[in-house]
Amino acid sequence: METLSVKEAAKRMKADSPKMAALSLEKRNSILKSVKEALLADKEEIFKANLKDLEEAKKSSIPDSVMKRLKFDEKKLLDVCAGIDQLITLQDPLGKVQLNRELDEGLVLKRVTCPIGVIGVIFEARPDALVQISSLCIKSGNCAVLKGGKETQNTNKALFDVIYKAAVENGAPAGALFRIEGHADVNELLTCEKYVDLLIPRGSNAFVSYIMNNTKIPVMGHADGVCHTYADKDADLEKAKKIIVDAKTQYTAACNATETLLISRERKDLVLPLLTALKDAGVKIRCTSEVNALLPKDFGAELMEEDKFNTEYLDMCISVKLVADVYEAADHINTYGSHHTDCIITENDETAETFMMLVDSAGTYKNCSTRFADGFRYGFGAEVGISTGKIHARGPVGLEGLTTYKYKLYGNGHIVGDYAAGRKEFHFKELE
Amino acid sequence: METLSVKEAAKRMKADSPKMAALSLEKRNSILKSVKEALLADKEEIFKANLKDLEEAKKSSIPDSVMKRLKFDEKKLLDVCAGIDQLITLQDPLGKVQLNRELDEGLVLKRVTCPIGVIGVIFEARPDALVQISSLCIKSGNCAVLKGGKETQNTNKALFDVIYKAAVENGAPAGALFRIEGHADVNELLTCEKYVDLLIPRGSNAFVSYIMNNTKIPVMGHADGVCHTYADKDADLEKAKKIIVDAKTQYTAACNATETLLISRERKDLVLPLLTALKDAGVKIRCTSEVNALLPKDFGAELMEEDKFNTEYLDMCISVKLVADVYEAADHINTYGSHHTDCIITENDETAETFMMLVDSAGTYKNCSTRFADGFRYGFGAEVGISTGKIHARGPVGLEGLTTYKYKLYGNGHIVGDYAAGRKEFHFKELE
Numbered sequence: 001m002e003t004l005s006v007k008e009a010a011k012r013m014k015a016d017s018p019k020m021a022a023l024s025l026e027k028r029n030s031i032l033k034s035v036k037e038a039l040l041a042d043k044e045e046i047f048k049a050n051l052k053d054l055e056e057a058k059k060s061s062i063p064d065s066v067m068k069r070l071k072f073d074e075k076k077l078l079d080v081c082a083g084i085d086q087l088i089t090l091q092d093p094l095g096k097v098q099l100n101r102e103l104d105e106g107l108v109l110k111r112v113t114c115p116i117g118v119i120g121v122i123f124e125a126r127p128d129a130l131v132q133i134s135s136l137c138i139k140s141g142n143c144a145v146l147k148g149g150k151e152t153q154n155t156n157k158a159l160f161d162v163i164y165k166a167a168v169e170n171g172a173p174a175g176a177l178f179r180i181e182g183h184a185d186v187n188e189l190l191t192c193e194k195y196v197d198l199l200i201p202r203g204s205n206a207f208v209s210y211i212m213n214n215t216k217i218p219v220m221g222h223a224d225g226v227c228h229t230y231a232d233k234d235a236d237l238e239k240a241k242k243i244i245v246d247a248k249t250q251y252t253a254a255c256n257a258t259e260t261l262l263i264s265r266e267r268k269d270l271v272l273p274l275l276t277a278l279k280d281a282g283v284k285i286r287c288t289s290e291v292n293a294l295l296p297k298d299f300g301a302e303l304m305e306e307d308k309f310n311t312e313y314l315d316m317c318i319s320v321k322l323v324a325d326v327y328e329a330a331d332h333i334n335t336y337g338s339h340h341t342d343c344i345i346t347e348n349d350e351t352a353e354t355f356m357m358l359v360d361s362a363g364t365y366k367n368c369s370t371r372f373a374d375g376f377r378y379g380f381g382a383e384v385g386i387s388t389g390k391i392h393a394r395g396p397v398g399l400e401g402l403t404t405y406k407y408k409l410y411g412n413g414h415i416v417g418d419y420a421a422g423r424k425e426f427h428f429k430e431l432e
Numbered sequence: 433m434e435t436l437s438v439k440e441a442a443k444r445m446k447a448d449s450p451k452m453a454a455l456s457l458e459k460r461n462s463i464l465k466s467v468k469e470a471l472l473a474d475k476e477e478i479f480k481a482n483l484k485d486l487e488e489a490k491k492s493s494i495p496d497s498v499m500k501r502l503k504f505d506e507k508k509l510l511d512v513c514a515g516i517d518q519l520i521t522l523q524d525p526l527g528k529v530q531l532n533r534e535l536d537e538g539l540v541l542k543r544v545t546c547p548i549g550v551i552g553v554i555f556e557a558r559p560d561a562l563v564q565i566s567s568l569c570i571k572s573g574n575c576a577v578l579k580g581g582k583e584t585q586n587t588n589k590a591l592f593d594v595i596y597k598a599a600v601e602n603g604a605p606a607g608a609l610f611r612i613e614g615h616a617d618v619n620e621l622l623t624c625e626k627y628v629d630l631l632i633p634r635g636s637n638a639f640v641s642y643i644m645n646n647t648k649i650p651v652m653g654h655a656d657g658v659c660h661t662y663a664d665k666d667a668d669l670e671k672a673k674k675i676i677v678d679a680k681t682q683y684t685a686a687c688n689a690t691e692t693l694l695i696s697r698e699r700k701d702l703v704l705p706l707l708t709a710l711k712d713a714g715v716k717i718r719c720t721s722e723v724n725a726l727l728p729k730d731f732g733a734e735l736m737e738e739d740k741f742n743t744e745y746l747d748m749c750i751s752v753k754l755v756a757d758v759y760e761a762a763d764h765i766n767t768y769g770s771h772h773t774d775c776i777i778t779e780n781d782e783t784a785e786t787f788m789m790l791v792d793s794a795g796t797y798k799n800c801s802t803r804f805a806d807g808f809r810y811g812f813g814a815e816v817g818i819s820t821g822k823i824h825a826r827g828p829v830g831l832e833g834l835t836t837y838k839y840k841l842y843g844n845g846h847i848v849g850d851y852a853a854g855r856k857e858f859h860f861k862e863l864e
Contacts, residue, residue, distance in 0.1 A: 014766075015763075015766075017792065018762060018766065018789070018790040018791075018792055019790075021789065021790075021792075022789050022790065101810075101811055103804075103809065103810070103811060107800060107804075109810055109811075116822050116823070117792065117822060197822050197823070198822075198823060212648070213648070216644070216645070218650070218821065218823040220823070236845075238845075239844070239845035242845055242847055243845060243846075243847060245847075246847035246848055246849045247847075250847070250848045250849050250852065251848075330450065331447075334446075334447075334450065352842075356838075356840050357450070357453065357454050358450040358453075358454065359450075360449065360450055360453075360549065361838065362838060362839060363838065363839045363840075363841060364838055364839075364840055364841075365840070365841040365842075365843065366840075366841070366842045366843060367842070367843045367844050367845055367846070368539060368841055368842075368843025368844075368845070368846040368847070369843075369846065369847045369848050369849075371847075371848035372535075372539075372841055372843075372846070372848060373839075373841075377535065377848070377851070377858065378533075378535070378541055378839070379533055379535065379541075379858065379860040389650070390548050390549060390629050390630075390836045391548070391629070391630055391650040391652070391823060391824040391836070392823040392824040394836055394837060394838065394839075395838070395839045396839075404822045404823070404826055405826060406788075406793065406794060406795065406796055406826065406827070407794060407795045407796075407805075407810070407826075407827045407828075408788050408795075408796055408797070408798075409795060409796075409797040409798070409800055409804055409805075410784075410797075410798045410799070410800075411797065411798060411799045411800025411801075411804075412671070412799050412800075413668075413670075413671035413674055413675060413799055413800070414675075414799070414800040414801065414804070415674055415675060415677075415678035415679075415682070415800070415801045415803075416678055416682050416683075416801050416803035416804060416809070417678045417682050417801075419809070420682065426809065426811065428811040
């Protein structure tokens with residue numbers, strides 16, 4: 001592969017994006033199939049590159065939990081291959097007719113889904129993410145600029161080279177995929193607003209905010225994940241216990257873990273059992289003095305100030321507060337939350353609907369763990385990221401979030417002058 | 433009404449936006465009805481304010497065509513009232529269930545449309561636009577910050593006061609609508625990214641670009657409208673003539689007017705009749721030397737350079753060039769166009785589909801005038817703007833473009849731990 005600057009590569013991708021969009025579903029699926037076969041055929045090469053990354057990581061004494069993520073072995077390979085197989089079976093996200101309207105005799109308007117074009121994805125050090133993201137982009141007819149975490153750069157390169165070769169040899173245009181690496185490349189990518197249609201950064205708050213503040217390219221993603229669970233006055237204690245412990249502790253590093261527990265002031269009896277369940281699970285409690293007063297002296301909770309309720313711990317720690325009712329709960333969540341995912345625990349359906357209407361988040365839940373907010377658990381096959389923005393895709397973003405639409409108008413010599421002069425009139429008839 | 437700074441007002445609107453979103457369809461329609469009745473009841477007040485604007489405008493010797501737009505009389509009042517009546521009859525854009533999936537026994541995921549929240553619309557000096565935009569926002573449950581052209585500021589104020597009073601007296605929250613005025617207000621609005629979810633600027637390229645470059649709020653709109661018409665080798669001459677004259681001359685100031693005519697090099701016979709038809713309609717021709725060589729010496733076309741093909745004239749002038757085929761036409765359009773609306777004239781259906789696939793624009797047309805790109809002509813009732821971006825709404829934006837969606841997950845004590853441990857499995861069943 002020739003050496004291109006990021007800008008040159010992005011320019012070529014933009015020029016090639018209509019060709020990528022024009023590939024038939026059969027073609028895109030057959031490219032995915034060859035990508036899978038190439039990964040299996042060249043696995044030794046890939047594992048060798050991964051060993052290099054793991055050795056480097058050991059030198060910098062990276063914790064075991066992270067090491068597990070960096071590793072790319074036979075099991076992970078089979079997992080990503082199964083993912084590609086599943087993706088092949090998914091319905092085509094392109095060419096869906098969303099609107100089919102006869103404006104007037106012989107003048108037909110169709111709204112049809114199509115790829116976004118060129119997408120830049122910046123993701124964490126997880127080799128499987130590179131495979132997932134490139135396959136999602138191939139399936140959805142998008143060109144993709146990929147930047148993975150530096151801790152797996154040898155694996156990334158090996159995986160990318162295999163995927164790129166298989167894709168291009170099987171009919172994808174040369175600009176279908178491009179891999180970049182390092183801060184300078186990312187900064188150059190941020191200036192490519194003429195060629196790149198969308199950026200999807202994943203990673204730390206600071207990193208995502210940096211991206212959002214330093215580019216004119218639309219950015220889809222989330223900086224914070226301050227999720228809430230609210231135990232309403234009609235909450236069932238056993239359900240509440242089970243849900244809050246799962247939502248807080250099942251995987252604390254995830255953006256969909258609950259960071260704040262709100263409890264109805266009418267249910268002070270819930271405070272001690274819920275906080276005891278959390279404490280027993282190893283969670284540190286930070287709460288208002290009102291909550292603290294309901295706990296035994298030696299409970300060991302820490303006091304916190306109102307203005308700290310926007311804290312994302314990503315750790316075994318939770319903020320706790322009493323609220324008057326569902327309205328105050330929603331207000332608190334809309335003020336201090338990050339519009340990600342928030343849950344009410346209640347046996348009252350009407351209160352649940354009020355909460356789910358008032359809370360301005362991508363996900364509003366009733367009686368279940370906030371940890372469910374995930375593309376796989378929603379049945380999207382895979383996700384390319386989670387969006388807390390309200391423009392375009394919201395929540396977990398799968399194939400559908402990688403598409404847009406275009407209007408196609410079919411006429412037969414129709415001109416606007418005839419309608420402006422009243423010689424003709426629109427009749428707006430839905431077809432099909 | 434109390435005096436609030438733009439930021440204070442935006443903050444209140446953000447806080448009130450869940451209340452606005454929670455209004456039932458009946459409520460929103462009854463608010464629209466009272467707005468209409470109030471406009472009719474207070475019309476003398478409004479006309480008086482408009483006379484003031486018109487007198488000011490006369491002093492600055494504004495051209496007749498613009499004066500017509502500033503005027504708000506009985507006829508325009510009846511037009512906007514008819515528009516409100518039509519809006520009332522339209523289907524509710526909110527609460528539409530886009531996905532209804534059982535993830536597992538008793539765990540149901542729904543994706544439901546909802547308002548975006550707080551929208552800032554900056555529009556040209558046309559009093560009817562203020563009424564249309566505020567009614568669209570009320571129907572779609574959004575709070576709106578409105579900034580109209582300064583040439584109609586007295587009319588804007590009179591209209592706004594009537595609309596605001598009617599809306600709030602009939603159940604809209606205090607933060608439903610807010611009017612701002614002047615550059616300082618706009619600049620303050622641009623810094624309200626915490627409170628404003630979307631900006632829709634309408635107006636000159638320079639103005640829209642200024643907005644896009646000076647805010648962190650997502651912006652929906654279009655800076656340029658460089659639309660193309662391509663006469664293919666299989667074009668019908670009579671259709672081509674009729675369409676290109678309409679597309680260029682029917683209303684030159686509109687963003688959907690054609691600015692460039694591309695002609696297939698295999699159909700040099702089209703050049704003289706098409707350019708003669710345009711010239712006869714009063715259009716000045718700017719073309720490449722290759723085109724010029726096909727014209728009589730005294731035709732009066734002006735030569736132009738390749739790098740000027742991105743020109744938006746908004747005037748009786750057109751750029752003309754020959755291209756090899758539909759592929760070169762699409763390449764030219766994707767390179768020099770603004771992704772707005774582009775048309776092919778051909779009797780060959782396959783060529784038309786190729787063009788409509790390859791051209792990366794919000795609207796791709798076959799055998800009709802680019803001037804059709806408009807919310808009213810698409811049957812959307814009204815439009816709040818036209819988007820050339822590919823994220824969120826694309827093309828003319830009506831009610832639907834003012835909505836987003838949220839995921840609602842209904843459980844009964846469901847936790848992720850059970851699925852992670854393999855004690856439970858998702859079964860993904862589509863409901864309804």
